[in-house]
Amino acid sequence: MVSSYIVPPNIDLKNLSSEVKGVNQIGEEVTANVTLEKPLTVFLNSAEIVTSMTIGDYPELLALGFLFNQRIIKEKREVKSVDFDEELNVVVVRTVDETPYEINSKKKIRTSGCALGTVFGNLMDEIDEIKLSPREIKVSILYDLARKINTTPSLYLETGAIHGTVLCDYSGPLVYMEDVGRHNAVDKISGWMLNNDVVGEDKILYTTGRLTSEMVIKAAIMGIPILLSRSGFTAWGVEIAKSVGLTMVGRLRGERFLCLTGSKNLIFDEK
Amino acid sequence: MVSSYIVPPNIDLKNLSSEVKGVNQIGEEVTANVTLEKPLTVFLNSAEIVTSMTIGDYPELLALGFLFNQRIIKEKREVKSVDFDEELNVVVVRTVDETPYEINSKKKIRTSGCALGTVFGNLMDEIDEIKLSPREIKVSILYDLARKINTTPSLYLETGAIHGTVLCDYSGPLVYMEDVGRHNAVDKISGWMLNNDVVGEDKILYTTGRLTSEMVIKAAIMGIPILLSRSGFTAWGVEIAKSVGLTMVGRLRGERFLCLTGSKNLIFDEK
DSSP: OOOOOSBOOOOOHHHHEEEEEEEETTSOEEEEEEEOOEEEEEEETTEEEEEEEEOOSSHHHHHHHHHHHTTSOOOGGGEEEEEEETTTTEEEEEESSOOHHHHHHHHHTTTOSBHHHHHHHHHHHHHTTOOOOOOOEEHHHHHHHHHHHHTSOOHHHHHOSOEEEEEEETTEEEEEEEESSHHHHHHHHHHHHHHTTOOSTTOEEEESSOBOHHHHHHHHHTTOSEEEESSOBBHHHHHHHHHHTOEEEEEEETTEEEEEEOGGGEEOOOO | OOOOOSBOOOOOHHHHEEEEEEEETTSOEEEEEEEOOEEEEEEETTEEEEEEEEOOSSHHHHHHHHHHHTTSOOOGGGEEEEEEETTTTEEEEEESSOOHHHHHHHHHTTTOSBHHHHHHHHHHHHHTTOOOOOOOEEHHHHHHHHHHHHTSOOHHHHHOSOEEEEEEETTEEEEEEEESSHHHHHHHHHHHHHHTTOOSTTOEEEESSOBOHHHHHHHHHTTOSEEEESSOBBHHHHHHHHHHTOEEEEEEETTEEEEEEOGGGEEOOOO
16 A cells, blocks of 8 residues: 555545436446536635535635645745635635735725736746746655555545546655545645645655646646656646746556656656 | 537647657657647627637637627627737637626626636536436447547647547537647537537437536536536536536446446436
8 A cells, every 4th residue: 555645645535525316328227426516615714715526625725725836825924814604615825915806995995896817917927937946756665655545445436527637746645635626636735735834946846637737837836847748738837847947747558658748857767 | 430529529739739859768759739729718799708728619609609608698699799919819609699697707807806606606506406307328329429429530649738628419420629728629619509509409419538627517508408428427517517407427438437427317227
């Protein structure tokens, strides 16, 4: 068994899935475990920020990581408290001072219908200033991480219909989060890093999802210089990865992959 | 070749993907086609509704289908014009009369930061009133549709990192849309149906994505009684599908599947 995990996948089938009766291809009655999915609303002080669909584990980390990855919160010390109300499915993150986001959104409230649209615009400006320090990595370590992750018991293996994101270092996977939304899984990792004062510069991020612009932006904001995925790339994801200096390896399956940015950081120690 | 398509996949690699140089697992230089992904902002009259990341084909259908699937527009005759500005990446949908959405959002502008959150809340009320008329379907037709779809040349086969949604009838696939966001692919189908006065009651919808609550809600609003996917289910998706009377078949791969709602409508003509 894989032993390097600080936070292994949360395979709490009782709370994160439900049993549903159905039939299979020959009409036999079967019972399937299906992933739960419920709305979680994040408040920043008194401002409602976003409602996401989530499996519902680690709501505090999800809220914290979302706000960090949107650059609404930049440091742990800005946060006064994080409270989850299970009945209302609401997380309230309170900060020591009013945030620029709240001040801006008061100004912008008549022009923008959607907070996320506004925030996304601001993010692109911030991304322009990120330059990740390059880290080399052996191809054998890529394979080792992928193999360890793929053989770890997870909700994905139990229920399907879920995305995983795994924070790793060079010795193995450390924190494995899963969610119905792939952005939630990476935001939970980010919340965990913020909470535990863990920096990204010597880490590797693995995602089961596609390497889209949003995934690349999140990795860059988390300060992680190497991003891996079993899935493919989008053009804008590649462009942003190039501009921030992210090494990005996709279509990593078995001992095959495609590296579209930062290939100079790969050490080909395997054939 | 498959001949039933009215709108086959748009494999316009020149406009929907870009060529990126990279390296493979043994360090060889390779060129990969990666999917484009760009922001598209939808305006309803003078109200900014949402910004989505999309591959960028059929922007007018995407805008129209999004507004229809959110129940902001309910009939084609409400629409006066749909204009796409390629330079700004903006679609403006103009209606004959002011919509309830615009009237409500004026009232709600101080309480809700995110239009989508609000709209989503309203959608759940509408969903409660939908009851789809059941349609029977032979298992052999499920296999036939899946086989035809999977062997159709598509962007997915060329670039990966993309989701597909296919409108079918009992004879075969009709309209095949793809997008980086799986919701966009289904919204483009919806826009096409609205534009061409096509009803959902005798159709089947196939998606490569997971059967989440949002996907089920969209199928129900489009009036389509049968939803198929190669991927898995979420619990809330199953619950909504049951309540609206949707027949839902997931994990449809080869000659295997799982039917979690509406199995009484399946005719097991294959073993």
